[in-house]
Amino acid sequence: MRTVLSWSGGKDASYALDEMRRDEDVHVEGLLTTIAADTGRSSMHGVRRELYERQAAAVGLPIEFVELPSDPTNEAYERAMAAAIENYADRGIECIAFADLLLDDIRAYREEQLSDTDLDGYWPLWDRDTASLAADFADRFEATVVSVDGDLFDRSFAGRTFDARFLADLPDEVDPCGENGEFHSFVRDGPIFDESVDATTGETVTRPVGDGKFHYCELLTPNEPAP
Incomplete structure (x- = not known):
């Protein structure tokens, strides 16, 4: 296929x-x-x-x-x-x-x-349990949370590593996979990668999205100055 x-x-x-x-x-x-x-x-x-x-x-x-x-x-x-x-x-x-x-x-x-x-x-993941998938992902991959819904999270969540601690800190109303658009991530390494993607966190900015706002953490490539 x-x-x-x-x-x-x-x-x-x-x-x-x-x-x-x-x-x-x-x-x-x-x-x-x-x-x-x-x-x-x-x-x-x-x-x-x-x-x-x-x-x-x-x-x-x-x-x-x-x-x-x-x-x-x-x-x-x-x-x-x-x-x-x-x-x-x-x-x-x-x-x-x-x-x-x-x-x-x-x-x-x-x-x-x-x-x-x-x-x-x-749809290879359809109807999977999101808590189990999120926990398994955190064990096997490395990812940075790059944007979060400002109505659900404070700015400090943007730029965090997606790991067990992040999952434990999620508000009760947030899906562990962010399936309702509560947060988004960028994956740097894991079993699908031949090599890791070097990216460091930079400035966090807040922008309007629809009727709300999102906090975005800039990702920087190696040797790239922060804006």
Whole structure:
């Protein structure tokens, strides 16, 4: 099954890639990431394109980017993704994998968007227990929490290592995998990596997102000065 993985660079996507590489029926051929054309960053993670490229090289897979306009409409997003999916289909890709775990409405939306294409959707982590997955991930991978919902977390959570202590400090209403968008991460090392991705934490900034706010921790590459 020739597959591309929708890639956030975070823990769920990394865990999904590890699972797929264990499956003899799945051949992962590449990663697909959306970034803003004006900033070169992912919207919710705030991670720069360069870091995604370093990450992809470390896991040994090509990465392709869908560039979106600043504050894109849903229609603009769907057009951009439809073009990417059509391109994959022309190249013989059969499936696009998503690391969603439990949100039925998100899965239904993705299935609807794929319904008129030649690609099938694939959910390698679907319906997994998020507490167990988060604990296992923390044992086997290294990741930095790069953004957190400011209505649920104070600024100190941005930039923390995703580990057992972080999980123990989560507010009761927060899913251990952040499945409701409460926080996002960037994975630096683990069983899917040929080498670790060097990245240190820099400044934390707060930006409005929708009706709320998120705290973002900048990730810096080696020898890169803080802004």
